[in-house]
Amino acid sequence: EGNPIKDAVVVTFDDGYHDFADYAFPILQEERVPAVLFATTGFINGDLWLWPDQIMYAVENRGNQSVSFPGASGTLDKNLSDDECWNYIADFCLTLPPEERNEVICQLYRNIDLDIPNEAPDRFRSLSWQQVKEMQALGLTVESHSYSHPILTKLTDQEIINELKKSKEMIQTNLGCKVEGFCYPNGMKSDFDFRVKNALIELGYSWGVTAYPTLSPLADLFEISRYNAGASMEDFFKTVFGVKYLSMRLE
Template sequence: MFDVPEEDAYPFDIELISASVDAFRRQMDYVARHFRPITFATLLAHLDRSEPPPPRALIVTFDDGFADNYHEAFQVLRERGVPATIFVSTGFIDRQENFWYERVANAVLASRSGRGELPGGEALVLGPDIAARRPAVKRVLSALKQMPDDERRRQVARLVAQFDPAGRCDGDPRSGPLTWDHVREMSAAGIEFGSHSVDHPILSRVDDEGIRREFTESRARIEAVTGRAVQVVAYPVGGPDAFDGRVKAAAREAGYRLGISYVTGYENTATWDPFAIRRLHVERYTGEPLFRAMLAMPATFAG
C-alpha cells in the first residue's frame, strides 16, 4: 500500500505500507531508466524457447489487491511504461470488507476498550493511542498466523467482535480491495494478474482440499475476468512457515507454473526452485540509496 502521511494516526497495519506515492514515482523512474521490467508471462516465454531472461530483467510485484494499486500505482506505472504483476486474493475483490488482517489491526487500534484477550486466553493490555498499540497488533496477527485455518477464522470473528462491536473496521477506502472493473482496466493496459488465493489463508495451515480450492477457484475467477491465462501464484504471507512441499505440489497440480514466496532473495532461473521463488522487499523505510543498492547488488540483500 501507499502514502500514509501520519503513521501515528493510520488505523491499519503499518507494516503493509510499501512507499509514499512520491517515493514510488522515484523508484519507478529509476527502474525504467536502468532495468528491463517484464512480466512473468514474458519470463516464461523466454524459458519456453530455452532462452535466458532479457539482460537486467526484473519484475515489479504487488500482493493482496489493495485499491491503491489502481488509484495510485497504476498511473505511475503506465506513465513510465513499466509492467507489473498484481497478485489478488479474489474473495475480497469487489467486497465492502477489508482483508481479515486489516480488520483485526483496525479493530485493535481503534478499540475504545483498554484491554482484551489474545487467542489462547492471555490478557492483552492496549496502550492509550495508535502508536502504543502497534506492538499489540503484531502479537495478535502473529498468533493468528500460527493457527489452523478454521480456528483462525473463528478467532478473527471473535477478535473483531471483541474490539470493534460497532463494526467500524470495514469499508475504509484507505485499506480496501480492488474492484473487478479495476482489474479489467489494468489487465487491458498490460498489468499482469496472478493468484493470491481466494481468502488469503496461511496455506500451510489449510487441509489439502482447502488448498486445492484456494488455487483453482482464484485462478478460474481471474482468467474469467481478464481473458488471460494465470500461470503464477503468490502464497499469502509467503514466509518459510506459510508454504511447504504440500502447498508447492498443490500449486503445480492446479496448473500454475511458478510459485512466489515472500522470502527475501533473488533468483537465477538456472538454479531456482520455480515453486519457491524469492523476492526483494521494498518497504516504507526503503530510501532511494538503499533501493538502488538492492537492485545493483541483490545478492548482498538476499537474506
C-alpha cells in the same frame, strides 16, 4: 518465454487494494514500467476483506481499552501502539487454521464491544474487477494470490486445492487471461510446503513466488524469491542496485 533476462527487475504488487489504481499504476504507466498484480480474488470480488485488516480496524478503534483475545498470554496493555498491538495479534493468527483465526478475531471484536463491518472500510477496500480489467488492457499482468489469503500450510489438502482453483478460475472468468503464476500468502518458508507446490502443479500453474530474497531466485520456479521494496527510498535503491544482494553474498 525462453531464458530469463540477466539482471532484470520484475515489479510486483500483492492483494489488490484500491490504492494500487490510485497511486502506483499511474506512475508505472508514466515511467513505462511493466508490473504484475497478484490478486486475492475473494477480496476483489467483494466476498471478504482481509483478516489482517480486520485486526488493524479493531486495534485502531479500541479506544482507551486494553485488548484481550483467545490464546493471548495476558492482556495487551492499552498503552501499546496500534502497530505493536497489531503485530502481536497478527503473529498469533498466522499460527492458526482459518476457523480458529476467525474465532479469535470475532472474540477480539466482542471484547472491545465493536461490530465487524460486513464490507471493508474505505481505507482497506479493494480494487474492482472493472478497474483491474482496465489496467490489464494497459499492460498489467494479473496472477493469483489465492481466494481468501489463508496460511496455506494450515489447510487440509482439499482446502488448498479449493483456494488455488477458485482463485485461478475467478481471474480467468473476470479477465479472460491465462493464469500461470501464484504468490504464496504471507510468503515465508513456513507458509507453503510440498502439498501446496504439488497442488499448484496439479492445477496447471507454472511458477510461484515467495516474500523473501535468496542468492539464486530462480533455482526453483515454485519458490522464486522476491525483495520487499522497503520502507524508504534509500532501502529501495539498495535493493534495486544490488547492495542487498551483495551483502547476502558476503554473509
